[in-house]
Amino acid sequence: QKEVEQNSGPLSVPEGAIASLNCTYSDRVSQSFFWYRQYSGKSPELIMSIYSNGDKEDGRFTAQLNKASQYVSLLIRDSQPSDSATYLCAAQGGSEKLVFGKGTKLTVNP
Amino acid sequence: GAGVSQSPSNKVTEKGKDVELRCDPISGHTALYWYRQSLGQGLEFLIYFQGNSAPDKSGLPSDRFSAERTGGSVSTLTIQRTQQEDSAVYLCASSPQGDSAFFGQGTRLTVV
Numbered sequence: 001q002k003e004v005e006q007n008s009g010p011l012s013v014p015e016g017a018i019a020s021l022n023c024t025y026s027d028r029v030s031q032s033f034f035w036y037r038q039y040s041g042k043s044p045e046l047i048m049s050i051y052s053n054g055d056k057e058d059g060r061f062t063a064q065l066n067k068a069s070q071y072v073s074l075l076i077r078d079s080q081p082s083d084s085a086t087y088l089c090a091a092q093g094g095s096e097k098l099v100f101g102k103g104t105k106l107t108v109n110p
Numbered sequence: 111g112a113g114v115s116q117s118p119s120n121k122v123t124e125k126g127k128d129v130e131l132r133c134d135p136i137s138g139h140t141a142l143y144w145y146r147q148s149l150g151q152g153l154e155f156l157i158y159f160q161g162n163s164a165p166d167k168s169g170l171p172s173d174r175f176s177a178e179r180t181g182g183s184v185s186t187l188t189i190q191r192t193q194q195e196d197s198a199v200y201l202c203a204s205s206p207q208g209d210s211a212f213f214g215q216g217t218r219l220t221v222v
Contacts, residue, residue, distance in 0.1 A: 034210045043201060043213040044153070088153065096141065096160060096208050102152035 002027040004091050006101035014109050019076040021104050023089030026070070032092040033065055033072045037085045038103065044088055048074060079108040112136070114214035116202050122220045123192055131187040131217045135204030143211060144177055144187050145201040153201070159185065161207070192221045 003026045013019045025033075032051050036044035050056045050063040050072065062075040072091075076083055086103040093099065115134040123129050135142050144156040155169035159179045170176070174192075179185040189196055199218050203211035 032208070032210075043216055046210050046212065049210055090210075092208070092210075095166075097158050097166060098143065098203075098205070098211050100145075100153045100155070 004101040116214035133202030139204035
């Protein structure tokens, strides 16, 4: 069973802090990884994708991938109350099927 | 349209009735997913279509649930003899081959 594991949280950080969200995956052949954000009552939306080891930065967001450790993370710098949402990690394996984690709920306190 | 379209957006049905939920994926996307999400819960995978391959039905919770995808495009999720525990938001997503998925706005199903 190919799985993606996330700490369900909730994770609470003060405004302006760095939020760190973590994810591990079990399928070693996974090549592509994605972070989605889901606001309450809304559908998930893609915010970051990462395909190779290392860091990928996009504005206040940095995705980190370590394939040897089967570990993906998302850092949100200068967290804002508008970042409060559930963050879903997804891995895409050999069958190209996306497998999602259960999500981590983030609250950014003003 | 530019995005994944689902209909209806809301459906209220009586216990025991059959329902059909529709998903129009983004044009050209070869993969299509159905998920279910209960209030405050994570995404529950239901079924995955990829091109002409046999669908991955491993997530369907019972034989009351079925889905088809006609002509590699539109998909219909059918729930027979609905039960109250079927009440949830049903999400459809599509993706180009080997890339990330884009979600529709979902169908909120309420079984009374």
